Amino acid sequence: MSLWEYANPQKFMRLSGILLPWVWTGAMAALSLGLIWGFFFTPDDFRMGSTVKIIYVHVPAALMAINAWLMMLLASLIWLVRRHHVSALAAKAAAPIGLAMTVIALATGAIWGKPMWGAYWAWDPRLTSFLILFVFYLGYIALWQAIDDKDLAADLTSILCLVGSVFALLSRYAVQFWSQGLHQGATFSVDAEENIADVFWLPAVISMAGFVLLFVALVLVNTRSEVQLRRLVALKRWDRIAEEAA
């Protein structure tokens, strides 16, 4: 058995139909636990006060904004190399979800920035690269909508995705490239010395798991919709050709 078997739309629909209830359940459980724990049962930070609670929505959303684009990159590469339609549709399906995550990250970052930095916005390397990523999401979605030939749209959006990946990676590593800027360093690190305090760490990780699972669930549902709509269009076209030939 090979992974590529699931590029077959029928197999993808069958497997995703089985997986979806489990992923939804996991997403809702982890999100509820992480956010309730983080909001109600964690203490204030000695410097940031209660604003530290924003970490449970800001960091997971930012993580998924970047990872959604990287998932789209992987799916786009599979489309460009192997021409599997499900992968192109999965990339298309992930874009609005990644866009929503980017909006949450930008908005909660601005709300957090005002009391901590004294400004909603600063042209900081990480913030700026995130804003560019937001524009790339808009462009990617618009490009899919603008082209009628779906294979050509998949080709062009895949190339756009490759270019945008520079900014997705920059968003993640900008705080390490440039020492200047207001944004703090990485919140989570494998180095225990740099990590956030244990009392914040576990609910934040659970919340991140919730965001990851929610993203997976939404992408699966959206990809299924894309597959079904593609089949509907194909059937209508087939019937029209058959009618004209008759």
Next chain:
Amino acid sequence: MMPDLGKYAFDVLVAYGLSLGILAVLVVLVVARGRRATRDLALYEQGRKR
């Protein structure tokens, strides 16, 4: 039950309200689109069989 958020209460509540609101709208839109796609395809396929 409600934690004391001090002088940053407004900022924290707006951040949570906005995030959960966006997530809720996203889930509703994606699920509704999925149901619509399933229904439209099923209706068309039924029509073809007749």
